[in-house]
Amino acid sequence: MQIARIIEISKFKDQEVTIQGWLYNKRSSGKLRFLQIRDGSGTIQAVVFKGDVSDPVFQVCDELTQESSVVVSGIVAADKRSSLGFELQVRDIQIQQIAKEYPISPKEHGTAFLMDHRHLWLRSSKQHTILKVRHALIRASRDFFDGQGFTLVDAPIFTPAACEGTTTLFETDYFGEKAYLTQSGQLYMEAAAMAVGKAYCFGPTFRAEKSKTRRHLTEFWMIEPEVAYMDLDGDMDLAENFVAFIVQRVLESCQEELKVLERDITILEKIKTPFPRISYDEAVKIIHDKGLEFEYGNDFGAPDETAISENFDTPILVHRYPAAIKAFYMKKDPADQTKALCVDMLAPEGVGEIIGGGQREDDLDVLLAGIKKHNLPVEAFNWYLDLRKYGSVPHSGFGLGIERTVGWITGITHVRETIPFPRMMQRLTP
RNA sequence: UGGGGCGUAGCAUAGUUGGCAAUGCGCCUGGCUGUUAACCAGGAUACCGUAGGUUCAAGUCCUACCGCCCCAGCCA
Numbered sequence: 001m002q003i004a005r006i007i008e009i010s011k012f013k014d015q016e017v018t019i020q021g022w023l024y025n026k027r028s029s030g031k032l033r034f035l036q037i038r039d040g041s042g043t044i045q046a047v048v049f050k051g052d053v054s055d056p057v058f059q060v061c062d063e064l065t066q067e068s069s070v071v072v073s074g075i076v077a078a079d080k081r082s083s084l085g086f087e088l089q090v091r092d093i094q095i096q097q098i099a100k101e102y103p104i105s106p107k108e109h110g111t112a113f114l115m116d117h118r119h120l121w122l123r124s125s126k127q128h129t130i131l132k133v134r135h136a137l138i139r140a141s142r143d144f145f146d147g148q149g150f151t152l153v154d155a156p157i158f159t160p161a162a163c164e165g166t167t168t169l170f171e172t173d174y175f176g177e178k179a180y181l182t183q184s185g186q187l188y189m190e191a192a193a194m195a196v197g198k199a200y201c202f203g204p205t206f207r208a209e210k211s212k213t214r215r216h217l218t219e220f221w222m223i224e225p226e227v228a229y230m231d232l233d234g235d236m237d238l239a240e241n242f243v244a245f246i247v248q249r250v251l252e253s254c255q256e257e258l259k260v261l262e263r264d265i266t267i268l269e270k271i272k273t274p275f276p277r278i279s280y281d282e283a284v285k286i287i288h289d290k291g292l293e294f295e296y297g298n299d300f301g302a303p304d305e306t307a308i309s310e311n312f313d314t315p316i317l318v319h320r321y322p323a324a325i326k327a328f329y330m331k332k333d334p335a336d337q338t339k340a341l342c343v344d345m346l347a348p349e350g351v352g353e354i355i356g357g358g359q360r361e362d363d364l365d366v367l368l369a370g371i372k373k374h375n376l377p378v379e380a381f382n383w384y385l386d387l388r389k390y391g392s393v394p395h396s397g398f399g400l401g402i403e404r405t406v407g408w409i410t411g412i413t414h415v416r417e418t419i420p421f422p423r424m425m426q427r428l429t430p
Numbered sequence: 431u432g433g434g435g436c437g438u439a440g441c442a443u444a445g446u447u448g449g450c451a452a453u454g455c456g457c458c459u460g461g462c463u464g465u466u467a468a469c470c471a472g473g474a475u476a477c478c479g480u481a482g483g484u485u486c487a488a489g490u491c492c493u494a495c496c497g498c499c500c501c502a503g504c505c506a
Contacts, residue, residue, distance in 0.1 A: 029469085030462040049463070066456090081464070101440070105456045106467050108442055112498055168504085184506090209504050210431070222506065301503075344506095356506060401506030415506095426498075 006042035069096035155185025161380035226397030357398020
């Protein structure tokens with residue numbers, strides 16, 4: 001007997017197959033039993049007619065509880081009444097395990113309850129669909145960089161000091177010394193770029209900020225490319241090509257998923273390069289023209305980002321922020337020393353920042369002065385300064401937050417649903 | 431860390447001027463040969479977030495505490 005996955009059930013029309021899965025829901029009608037079986041690839045209705053199976057097999061249907069694991073064999077039959085187009089005419093059922101009373105019923109629940117049962121909630125169609133899109137997006141990201149000659153270089157998780165010094169870090173005891181969980185792989189990618197030319201990393205990053213918004217996690221995943229001999233313009237080219245590529249790939253490979261998530265894909269279909277590029281000064285003008293209160297020189301808040309991005313229906317690149325509000329490693333604009341050669345990508349629909357990056361300071365003395373100005377411990381950055389002693393070159397890169405990007409593409413407004421097991425200020429379990 | 435909101439059965443909620451704690455889902459029992467979050471009949475299930483207080487009487491009023499949600503700051 002062939003074992004079939006539901007996603008490719010059409011290949012087995014009129015054949016007898018076995019489905020290995022779980023009971024999602026069931027209904028009954030006299031001598032008929034309707035079992036909704038899911039196997040992780042899809043859901044199919046298995047129809048059990050009393051005349052087609054032995055009495056014990058028919059009785060088993062009434063013992064099955066929600067999420068019981070079952071192996072069901074039957075004939076794959078085309079049926080117009082099925083949303084899948086096919087249903088299974090059951091011949092045999094084997095119980096793997098009868099589930100205890102399942103906490104998540106197919107009705108409404110609150111987010112807190114569902115998050116407490118995140119390990120089970122992942123089985124529900126919407127959540128498992130989001131995971132599929134996340135996977136597609138990660139695979140597209142790797143394909144993009146791999147296809148352009150980048151080398152994947154893994155960055156460490158334990159780090160001796162802050163990368164940026166501005167944000168709060170998680171501190172750990174490292175054999176009697178202090179170590180911190182990384183907040184970015186960037187500094188290590190700069191070293192990697194000097195070794196391989198084009199490097200990227202993909203891994204978890206940690207921020208101990210006490211943020212409780214729908215855009216924040218304490219543990220999130222970033223993909224961070226870094227390229228030697230690339231300036232800010234090249235960085236913006238790379239960023240927009242990358243984002244356009246992954247959106248296109250998700251549109252192609254996740255049509256069903258986006259339908260389940262009820263995502264309006266016409267918005268995503270409009271995404272084409274080049275993206276609008278506006279300077280910080282121009283962005284401030286947009287905010288002021290809309291009558292919002294904003295002090296020139298500050299960083300943008302969430303409402304400011306929304307105001308800027310709602311003028312456009314694709315992501316936009318905002319460049320050259322005031323150097324004073326940016327990290328020490330940002331190179332200053334030769335045309336205006338008060339500005340940094342940095343760029344943020346703001347996604348439309350009020351999603352906000354999904355990319356932050358820019359051109360790095362490549363001059364040893366300027367960088368050293370920056371470290372001191374930010375009151376960072378110079379010793380911890382000696383290895384990083386070496387990169388400016390031994391064949392320093394202009395170089396640029398950026399970091400893209402996976403969860404925010406998945407949220408934007410799927411239309412899920414809270415990042416806690418775009419990562420399998422979110423870590424937030426108020427949540428460490430499951 | 432500020433501003434706002436919410437804690438009642440396994441889940442989602444209602445609960446009026448303080449007076450026997452209710453409804454839907456899920457669960458259990460039974461019925462139906464085409465159900466689509468099926469339907470019909472019956473049944474079980476509550477330390478009303480915690481601790482005090484006011485009162486003849488508190489889910490309801492008062493005080494403190496705990497937990498959660500939303501928004502903001504910080505950021506990807």
